[in-house]
Amino acid sequence: MIEVLSSSALATVQDPGRTGSLRWGVGTSGAMDKLALAAGNLMLGNDADAAAIEVPVFPFKLRFGEDCAFALTGADCAARLDAQPLMPWWAHQARAGQVLTLGLPQGGAQRGSRAMVCLAGGVDVPVVLGSRSTQLRGAFGGHEGRALRRGDVLRAAGAGRACATGFGLVPPALTLPLQVDGVPAVRVLPAAEYQGFEEASRAAFWAGEWKITAQSDRYGYRLAGEALRPLAAMEMRSHGIVPGVIQVPHSGQPIIQMRDAQPSGGYPKFGTVIEADLWRLGQAPIGSRIRFVETSWDEAVAALDEVQAWLDKVGRLVELHRSAPRKN
Template sequence: MIEILTGSSLNTIQDFGRRHAMAMGVAQGGAMDRLALSHGNLLLDNPVDAAGIEIVFFPFRVRFHAGMSFAVTGADCPVTLDDLQLPRDWAITARPGQTLTIRAPRQGARAYLTVRGGLDVPAVLGARSTDLKGSFGGLEGRALQKGDRLACVTATSIRLPAAGYGLSRPCPLPPAEGTQVRVLPAAEHDIFTPESLKTLQTAAWILTPSANRMGYRLQGQDALALTRPLSLFSHGILPGTVQVPPAGQPIIQMMDANTCGGYPKIATVIEPDLRLLSQTVVGTPVHFRDITRDDAVQAIRQDASDLRTLAAEISKLRTQLVF
């Protein structure tokens, strides 16, 4: 059992989200930085998609009411277990009564707390992710508040070194100078003016404060324009879709985006780069760069293969840990 000591309207329980509910109008949801959540779960020998806490409001504190192993991954935050400072992407076993504090990131925007076994909240429509818009999933469909107590899925304990262990290469975070993401052309790409297509690639698009789990609004020097007015029927949209409303400033759809929309779409951020956006701080420039579909598929397959390799390496390492 863990107890939340700091409330906010933004820290939520997330797993990999709902893969089969979009046809009902339910957002895909899930961790904005899947790789960070995966790293935590792999360090704890959990299923890779076990539910953890996505933290975007700091400082975040929890108390452990029982001894348990946990991991903190994702953004580069000062993390302390009572007085012990923990390195990035680190797993360790807490004693009953200890307090974990995660402070505002030095780099990145989202941290993930995972526990051995995963958080035990009911699966709704196939996932434990919190759907804030629909008020279901996670803990009672809402963000975590001070005093909330969360149980873990029963799992045999794992043995970790007293000082814990972690990854020598934590998950990469976008540099403060800017986040580069790769994009494929989307349905209305060719109806934008040649200047707009060039601007999309060359401009520094600043991430505005209107950036949340539903979408990221960007602001650039020049607006993007269509060659002719368009009126589109409502159509399905995926996380990563770059919509351009009439004002000409792009909005990137994120994990809790509406499942359908009607604005023209200029591009789609490829799946592996969505996590880089999720770790981008407000005020930072975002740069788009074209990629071919073949290269995008290659990047997605490489990511999947890297994660399998990492899982195998961690699994092997755990058998060799010296206590």
């Protein structure tokens, strides 16, 4: 068991996401950085759909009520177990009574914004519509359908289970870098209404930097930059959307739909951040700047293959560590 010792950290229980429910008006939810979640689960030998704690606001503290292996992935938060500093992207062992503290994210240009605390066996909460992810708007899933708060107690499904620990990974931000002129970037496919915008606006979208404003959260990222102007006013009926879709409201300032996005919307679709890069966007801090890189369908598929190849390599490295002889 673990006990949450922090208030107002907006931490939630998340797994890879709730698929297959869009037709009922239920969004996907899930980890903002699914790559960090997948890697943490691999390190602990968890099922691929195991849930973890996603932490976007710091400091964050929890107490282990029993011995439990855990992995820290995502943002480097200068973590400590009691007074002992911990490596990020590393598998650790906690003893009953120890307190895990996550501080402010570190890393300069590589700084992330969300940490994943993965527990042996995953966070044990009920499955709702095929997922353990918290759906904040619908107030279901996760732990009582809400963000965690001080005093909440969660169970690790594999607490006490023997796990290989004391090893770690090179973060994907270093092994799969993507920047333009030193600014973090994501790849985008032009969407249905792309050609309905002025040529100068289309050029500015790719050439400029875009600030992630304070009006950004798990539902969507509101950006600030040169306004995108349509050739003519576009009035559209609501239509299906998914995480990654970039919509342009009347202000001309784009909104990128994120994991808690509603499943429909009526604004014109300018582009879509490819699935392989959504983890990069999920780690972009509020107030930071990003660039967009135009890509093709074939390049988007190849990028997914690249991410899977990285995860396959992680799986092999973890297996090698588990099978290595231990010194007495």
